[in-house]
Every structure is written in structure tokens, then in C-alpha cells.
Amino acid sequence: MTPAPYLALVLGVAILCQLVAYRLRVPSILLLLIAGFGLGQWVSPESVLGRDLLFAGVNLAVGIILFEGSLSLRFRELRGLSSAVLRLCSVTVLLAWGLAAAAGVVAGVDWQLSLLVGAVLVVTGPTVIAPIIRQLRPTRRVSSMLRWEGIVVDPIGAILAVLVFQALIVGGPDGALTTAALTLGRTLLISTVLTLVFGVLLEGAMRRHLIPDFLEGVAFLAVAVGSLVISNELQAESGLLTVTMLGIYLANRPGLRLEHVREFKEHLQVLIVGALFVLLAGRVSPGEVVAIAPTAALFVLLLVLVVRPASVALGLLGTEATREERTLLAFMAPRGIVAAAVTSIFALEIEHAADEARHAAALGGDTPQETLALEASAQRLEQLVLESSGLVPLVFVTIVVTVALYGLGVGRLAERLGLATTSPHGVLFAGAPVWARQAAGVLGELKVPTLLVSLAPSEVAQARMSGLKVERTHILSEYAVEDMELAGIGSLVAATHDDDTNSTAAREFGHALGQANTYQLRRQGEPLPRRSQPKEREVDQDEQRMTESRAKQQTASKLTARVAFSPPMSAPELDAATREGMQVRRTKLTDQHTLDDFRAREPDAVLMFLVVDGVATVVTPRTHLPQEGATLVALVRGG
Numbered sequence: 001m002t003p004a005p006y007l008a009l010v011l012g013v014a015i016l017c018q019l020v021a022y023r024l025r026v027p028s029i030l031l032l033l034i035a036g037f038g039l040g041q042w043v044s045p046e047s048v049l050g051r052d053l054l055f056a057g058v059n060l061a062v063g064i065i066l067f068e069g070s071l072s073l074r075f076r077e078l079r080g081l082s083s084a085v086l087r088l089c090s091v092t093v094l095l096a097w098g099l100a101a102a103a104g105v106v107a108g109v110d111w112q113l114s115l116l117v118g119a120v121l122v123v124t125g126p127t128v129i130a131p132i133i134r135q136l137r138p139t140r141r142v143s144s145m146l147r148w149e150g151i152v153v154d155p156i157g158a159i160l161a162v163l164v165f166q167a168l169i170v171g172g173p174d175g176a177l178t179t180a181a182l183t184l185g186r187t188l189l190i191s192t193v194l195t196l197v198f199g200v201l202l203e204g205a206m207r208r209h210l211i212p213d214f215l216e217g218v219a220f221l222a223v224a225v226g227s228l229v230i231s232n233e234l235q236a237e238s239g240l241l242t243v244t245m246l247g248i249y250l251a252n253r254p255g256l257r258l259e260h261v262r263e264f265k266e267h268l269q270v271l272i273v274g275a276l277f278v279l280l281a282g283r284v285s286p287g288e289v290v291a292i293a294p295t296a297a298l299f300v301l302l303l304v305l306v307v308r309p310a311s312v313a314l315g316l317l318g319t320e321a322t323r324e325e326r327t328l329l330a331f332m333a334p335r336g337i338v339a340a341a342v343t344s345i346f347a348l349e350i351e352h353a354a355d356e357a358r359h360a361a362a363l364g365g366d367t368p369q370e371t372l373a374l375e376a377s378a379q380r381l382e383q384l385v386l387e388s389s390g391l392v393p394l395v396f397v398t399i400v401v402t403v404a405l406y407g408l409g410v411g412r413l414a415e416r417l418g419l420a421t422t423s424p425h426g427v428l429f430a431g432a433p434v435w436a437r438q439a440a441g442v443l444g445e446l447k448v449p450t451l452l453v454s455l456a457p458s459e460v461a462q463a464r465m466s467g468l469k470v471e472r473t474h475i476l477s478e479y480a481v482e483d484m485e486l487a488g489i490g491s492l493v494a495a496t497h498d499d500d501t502n503s504t505a506a507r508e509f510g511h512a513l514g515q516a517n518t519y520q521l522r523r524q525g526e527p528l529p530r531r532s533q534p535k536e537r538e539v540d541q542d543e544q545r546m547t548e549s550r551a552k553q554q555t556a557s558k559l560t561a562r563v564a565f566s567p568p569m570s571a572p573e574l575d576a577a578t579r580e581g582m583q584v585r586r587t588k589l590t591d592q593h594t595l596d597d598f599r600a601r602e603p604d605a606v607l608m609f610l611v612v613d614g615v616a617t618v619v620t621p622r623t624h625l626p627q628e629g630a631t632l633v634a635l636v637r638g639g
Contacts, residue, residue: 006048006049007275010275014271014273017278018031026407027407029403043282065269066247067228070243073147073252085145088316107298109387121157123153126147142420151244159237159241166180187235190231190235309331331413335398343395354382421487425614432460438578439609442633445586448611450468453475492517495521518562521574566621577606584634586632587632589630589632594627602636610633
């Protein structure tokens with residue numbers, strides 16, 4: 001197979017796996033690994049793309065992923081969590097490295113390779129953490145800790161693995177320590193300098209509007225790739241730290257707007273992650289997995305039950321993290337693409353180092369002692385090559401098992417700890433008028449979580465007096481958009497008196513809740529959309545002019561959200577209805593009292609929510625309503 005059809009197949013499989021995973025509510029990476037493993041038995045990625053091109057592409061792709069992730073890391077997220085995050089990215093890493101290396105030795109892995117595997121597996125990474133966070137929807141604190149750990153520890157783990165690898169190649173404690181110290185110093189210096197140079201240049205270009213909006217995404221991508229390559233040329237594997245530091249620097253510059261960049265990179269990241277997992281999984285054969293299975297089983301068991309819980313418990317001791325948060329973090333460490341990529345690269349580098357040592361030994365040294373030393377080094381590296389043959393399948397099995405365990409099991413643990421809701425079905429109201437407070441109260445009686453957001457003191461006071469959960473802030477404030485707790489919330493009803501605010505809020509919260517789950521009230525003065533006419537009926541000129549007039553008056557559809565309730569009502573209309581005595585009440589639809597019976601009894605009712613088994617759905621004119629078996633929440637005439 002030629003590269004073009006193969007890459008098209010990989011991309012198609014990657015996107016299909018992520019779509020299926022979304023529908024089945026399972027970790028997409030699990031399906032990607034399985035699909036890649038199966039595809040690899042038919043056609044090997046190395047045979048199509050070549051080893052050099054494959055791993056060069058993998059290195060660039062991992063750098064782009066880390067840059068994209070680091071652009072979302074804001075220092076303000078660390079309020080009340082600074083010491084916990086700092087310890088997660090330092091003390092916990094060192095503890096995990098030592099314990100993972102010990103686990104490798106216990107499982108029967110060579111002690112030198114155990115040190116290397118332990119360094120590689122301290123990472124979690126955005127490729128596995130981000131999908132689980134999207135599915136899990138944990139609290140802001142937990143989400144911040146997981147994202148910071150996943151993104152920051154990735155380059156740290158890669159650098160740690162480089163230090164261990166170079167120490168293994170050099171051999172001997174004195175030479176190893178000197179090499180490690182020099183490598184670490186060069187890495188930190190190069191990454192810092194390149195971050196400041198490229199960061200200042202990009203920031204200056206953005207502030208002076210030298211880069212047009214439509215080129216911002218690709219400009220940042222080009223700079224990220226360039227800094228990655230330059231850094232790697234100056235010091236091997238330092239590029240990941242450089243792009244991570246660059247992303248964090250840019251994300252925290254005051255007044256720097258990166259919305260276009262983040263949106264571009266989010267779409268690119270989804271594509272890259274899927275393709276990478278399919279490609280790298282295709283390099284592992286069934287025979288390799290079977291051969292390493294007994295060792296891998298014990299090793300992964302120790303990682304999950306001993307290494308991660310112990311490193312988190314000791315690392316976070318005395319920090320701001322609560323007991324529940326520490327418990328969840330202790331059982332949340334899936335391994336991702338950086339572990340797979342770095343392991344594959346090091347396995348090849350060990351072979352390359354052994355070849356060079358063998359060649360040097362064949363040429364001999366200037367003295368008999370040098371010749372003996374070269375031969376001893378060649379023999380040591382040859383043995384290391386034999387031992388490292390199971391390195392890639394061991395890490396592959398670790399990735400599959402940890403993703404499956406944490407991805408499928410962590411949801412129930414998070415719910416029991418009160419830190420997440422795997423199936424969020426709560427309702428967020430932007431605005432807290434009388435009818436919204438009544439609706440929130442009724443939904444609360446049906447065990448549906450609600451949150452009211454309003455800046456009006458009277459609305460906030462009334463909501464609190466009614467025992468409702470309310471935030472006093474503007475729905476478009478930085479706090480509401482970036483920091484407000486949304487755990488358990490599944491949909492938004494934008495119900496302020498400002499239609500433009502409603503539309504903007506629906507679009508903004510669509511990033512977190514999904515555009516299909518954000519609604520707004522009907523815009524004031526905007527006519528209801530007319531039903532489409534049959535194609536056979538001719539449209540006269542007067543009707544065509546009326547249609548064109550409506551098109552000029554109505555707000556563009558791409559600037560508005562789905563319209564809530566049936567029939568759709570504007571904010572003034574709902575306020576007027578409550579002043580006239582209408583109230584929000586619930587009605588259980590049964591075979592004795594069907595939907596038709598309800599409509600006959602309440603012809604003026606405004607249908608708002610449909611609740612089935614504790615899950616609330618916002619009613620729209622297009623919602624299919626059952627005759628029975630659900631609870632209808634509607635604005636009805638009092639009495």
C-alpha cells in the first residue's frame with residue numbers, strides 16, 4: 001500500500017473510532033488502540049511510511065498536542081491549588097519514577113530498563129486526560145489538577161527518560177551523573193531562551209495586529225513546530241519542554257486573545273491524537289503481547305494498586321487537596337501518546353547505540369585497555385537490546401489496561417466522592433426571573449440539579465430565600481465563563497432580558513456543554529419561523545417579498561442558539577405571564593392522564609422541561625413528547 005491511501009485509511013479509522021466512542025460513552029483511546037492494533041496486522045506503518053518519517057512525524061505531532069494543551073493552562077486556575085499542583089509535578093513524579101522502577105524489577109524487568117520504563121510512565125498526558133475529563137465533567141479543582149499534571153509532567157517525563165537513557169548508554173556512575181547534569185542544564189537553558197524569544201515575538205505580533213485573524217492558528221502552529229525542531233537540534237528531546245513552556249507563557253500574557261488559535265488547535269488535536277494512536281498501536285504484534293503478558297499483568301497491577309496511590313498520597317500530603325480529591329487522583333493515571341512515542345524512540349535508539357558500539361569495538365582502540373573497554377560496552381549494549389525487545393509491547397499493554405481501567409471505572413468513583421457526574425443532566429439558568437426560580441424549584445423536587453446566575457440583587461436574594469443554588473455574577477463574566485463550577489450541569493437556558501447576551505452566552509457555553517444543549521428564549525419582536533410550504537405550491541411575489549423582509553429583520557441563525565420552550569416565548573412575555581398568575585408546575589403523564597388530556601386542560605400552557613428518570617430535557621417545538629411515562633414541567637394557569 002502506498003502512503004496516501006494508508007494515511008487516508010488511518011484518518012478515517014481514527015475519526016470513526018472517536019465517533020463510536022462518543023456514542024457508546026467509552027474512552028476513545030481504547031477503541032483507537034484496538035483499531036490500530038488490528039490495522040497493523042494487515043499493513044505495518046513502518047513498511048509504508050518508513051521508520052525515519054514515522055518517528056519524525058510522531059515527534060512533531062506530540063509537540064503540537066502539548067502546545068495546544070498548554071495554551072489552556074492559566075495561572076489563575078491555581079488559586080487555592082498552587083502547592084498541590086506543584087507537588088504533583090515534582091515530588092509525585094520522583095516518587096512515581098522510583099516506585100515504578102521498583103515495580104518493574106519485581107515484575108521481572110531488567111533493573112536498567114526498569115529505570116527507563118519508570119521514567120516514561122510517570123506521564124499521563126492530555127491525549128488521555130482530556131477525553132476522560134470531557135466524559136467525566138469533574139469539579140473545576142479536580143479538572144485543573146488533572147490538566148496541569150497531564151500537560152506539565154509530559155515533557156518532564158520525557159526529559160527524565162532522556163537522562164536515564166543517556167546514563168544507560170554511557171555506563172558507570174561517574175560518567176552517567178556528569179552526562180545527566182549537563183543534559184538537564186542544557187535542556188532548561190535552551191527551553192527558557194527559546195520560550196522567551198518566540199514568546200515575545202509572537203506576543204508583539206499579536207498586540208500590533210500584524211497577524212490577521214484567519215492566519216493566527218497556522219502562525220502559532222508554525223512557531224510551535226519551529227521551536228520544537230530547533231530545540232531538539234540543540235538538545236535531544238528538549239523540544240517538548242520548549243513548546244509546553246511557550247504555550248504556558250502565551251496563555252498567561254494579560255490581554256492576549258487566543259480564541260482563534262485555541263479553536264484551530266482543538267480541531268487539529270482531535271485529528272492528530274486519533275491518527276497517532278492508530279499508527280503506534282499498529283507497530284505491536286500479537287506475539288509480542290502474548291510473550292510479555294505475564295510480566296505486564298503483574299507490572300500494571302503494581303502500577304494501579306501501589307505506585308499511583310502511594311505517590312499521590314505522599315506527594316500531596318499537607319497540601320490544599322481534599323481527601324476526596326486525593327482519592328480520585330490516586331486512581332486516575334491513564335498513560336497516553338507520549339509514553340507510547342518515547343518508548344518506541346528509545347527502543348530504536350538502544351539498537352542504534354549498540355550498532356555504533358559494535359562498530360567501534362571492531363575498529364579497536366589505541367591501547368589494549370581501550371579495546372577491552374569498547375568490547376565490554378558493546379556486549380553490555382547488546383544485552384540491553386535483547387532485554388529491551390519487550391519494552392514497546394510492555395508499555396502498549398500498560399496504556400491499554402490503564403485507559404480501560406481508569407476510563408471505564410473512574411466515573412463511578414468520582415460520583416461516589418461527589419466530584420463529578422458521569423451523566424450530567426442539570427440545568428443552568430442565565431438570569432433568575434420569577435418563572436426561572438419556580439422552574440428551578442420544581443426541577444429540584446424531581447432531583448434535577450439547577451444553577452441560577454444573575455447579577456440582580458433582588459433575584460439573587462429571592463433565589464437564596466427559596467433554597468436555590470445561585471451565583472451572583474454576569475453570565476458573560478470571566479468568572480462565569482472560565483471558573484464557575486459546572487459539575488452536574490448538562491444544559492443552559494439563557495433567560496436574561498438582553499437577547500444578545502442570551503445568544504452570546506449560548507455560544508460561549510456551547511464549548512463546555514455542547515451546542516445541542518444550549519438554549520435561549522425567543523428574541524423580542526422576532527416572529528416565529530413559518531412552517532415550510534409544500535414544493536408544489538407556487539409562491540406569489542407578495543409572499544416572497546415578505547420572506548425577504550423577514551430575512552432582513554431576523555438575526556442570522558449562526559448567531560443564535562436553539563429556541564427554548566413550546567411555544568417559544570420571549571423574556572417579557574414570560575414575565576407578563578407570571579404577573580397574570582401563571583405558575584410553573586409539574587404534571588405526571590400516565591395512562592389515566594395523558595399528554596392530550598393535559599393539553600385539553602391547559603391550552604395556554606408553556607411546555608418547558610420533560611423529565612424522565614431524573615433526566616431533564618428542554619422542550620422545544622421539535623421535541624417529541626410521549627403521551628405517558630414522563631413528568632412535564634410547564635408554565636400553567638394558577639388555581
